[in-house]
Amino acid sequence: MGKRKASGNANNPNHDLCDFLLELADYERNVSKNVYKYNAYRKAAETLNTLTERVKSGEEAKKLPGIGVKIAKKIDEFLQTGKLQKLENIKKDENNVAISLLARVSGIGPAKAKELVDVGIKTLEDLKKHQDKLTHHQKLGLKYFDDFEKKIPRAEIAQIEKILKTAIKKLNNSYLVTICGSYRRGKEESGDIDVLVTHPNYTSKTKNEKKKAVSLKTIVECLEEKQLITDTISLGSTKFMGVCRLSEDKSKPYRRLDIRLTFYDHYYCAVLYFTGSDLFNKNVRAHALEKKYTLNEYALKRLTVEGCPGEPEKITCEEDVFKILDLPYKDPKDRNM
Numbered sequence: 001m002g003k004r005k006a007s008g009n010a011n012n013p014n015h016d017l018c019d020f021l022l023e024l025a026d027y028e029r030n031v032s033k034n035v036y037k038y039n040a041y042r043k044a045a046e047t048l049n050t051l052t053e054r055v056k057s058g059e060e061a062k063k064l065p066g067i068g069v070k071i072a073k074k075i076d077e078f079l080q081t082g083k084l085q086k087l088e089n090i091k092k093d094e095n096n097v098a099i100s101l102l103a104r105v106s107g108i109g110p111a112k113a114k115e116l117v118d119v120g121i122k123t124l125e126d127l128k129k130h131q132d133k134l135t136h137h138q139k140l141g142l143k144y145f146d147d148f149e150k151k152i153p154r155a156e157i158a159q160i161e162k163i164l165k166t167a168i169k170k171l172n173n174s175y176l177v178t179i180c181g182s183y184r185r186g187k188e189e190s191g192d193i194d195v196l197v198t199h200p201n202y203t204s205k206t207k208n209e210k211k212k213a214v215s216l217k218t219i220v221e222c223l224e225e226k227q228l229i230t231d232t233i234s235l236g237s238t239k240f241m242g243v244c245r246l247s248e249d250k251s252k253p254y255r256r257l258d259i260r261l262t263f264y265d266h267y268y269c270a271v272l273y274f275t276g277s278d279l280f281n282k283n284v285r286a287h288a289l290e291k292k293y294t295l296n297e298y299a300l301k302r303l304t305v306e307g308c309p310g311e312p313e314k315i316t317c318e319e320d321v322f323k324i325l326d327l328p329y330k331d332p333k334d335r336n337m
Contacts, residue, residue: 011188013054017075020084021045023100024074027087030103030110031096043279044071050336055079065337066279098122106141106148106256107134107233137233137241144243147253151189159246160193160228160255167226168197168219175199176267180274186333192256193244194274198267205265216240216261230254238262266298268315273297280335284327291325300324 012018025041028034043066048055055061057079058072067075078084090096095117102113105127116122121130127142134142141148161179168175178184181194202214220240223229227247231254234241244257262270273281274297288295292303299312300321313324322329 012049012051014048014051017055017078018045018048020074020078020087021048021071023087024084026100026103027090027096030099030113031090033110040066040068040071046277046279046337094122102127104149105138105145107137108141112138140231140233140243144254148192148256150253151191152193152255154183154188154190156246156252156255157183157190157193160244160257163226163228163246164195164223167222167228171218171222172199174201176264178271180271181276182336184275184332185277185336187336192258195257195259196262196267196270196274197259198262198264200264202261202263203265204263214261216259219259219261229257263298265312265315268318269295269299269321270297272318272321275332275335277335277337279337280330283337284321284325287327288325293325295321295325 021041022045025038025045028041029038047064047066048061051064055075058074058076061067061075062069062072074084074086098117099110099113101124102108102116102121103110105124108116116127116130116133121127121133124142124145127134131139131142157179161177161183164179165177168177176198178196179193180196181192182190183193197216197219199214202211216237216239217235220229220232220235220242223244228244229242230245231243232240233243238261240257240259242257243254245254246252260270260274272284285295288300289303293313294301294303294309300315301309301312304310313320315321319329
């Protein structure tokens, strides 16, 4: 749920290739508004990020999923010259650079970034002088910009996970809590912390009175008391967006934290979806359609003869989804595609 999918870490043998692809992806999203190219560059970076060996040529890269002729040529150019002319040209335009920079602030999208640049706000320092133009979310994004840019080590998320689970289960031991995203896929670093929470009494068919007994607001207040949550960006009945930090260590950066309260009968489809990767999810959804099913973050449903989604299948664990779709189960660590 972060602003930008990063290339992992410097131990990745292709991290520089991933970085230039992500820079191109940022440009396509924030300046050109070309979602197709944005997705293409991002998927190519995700593919390279999973490799344990250095890519030697564009020809070699072209054999990998998500890398076509045009991206392979760019990889060749970068490997041979150490730079990419297209990126060099992009960086010569100060407005392009400014839009890409401002769009990295949490809460500022491409349209808002362009709007700011059009009135002469081109740096973070400029932005600090014009906070009257920012929403509450954007002000927090600016305040914690440097911290949000830093990757979160796995060990730190494990500490946060322990605090989260202990505190939430103290409210009610039946709560289920899962940290999804790259952390669940076994990555050593993550961009943010994405938490799913549910309770067996909280289902899509539960009457409203009973649903009120399960409260995201109560969970957030509990985590504020534990001094884990430091700021709230937004809090609805099912989604919290905010900021957290390990309170016992003031040297630790502030981190982006999202918590979703999900219906119990939707939980494992949500866990599958929010674990990712994006490419893995896309492949599973495509396979589901081939098997005459539709899959999303809420449910797995068989398609009727007319092609409409039917009743949801009963899903009691992730494995059920794989089994119904006749797919071999993949551990989260094997979903980094």
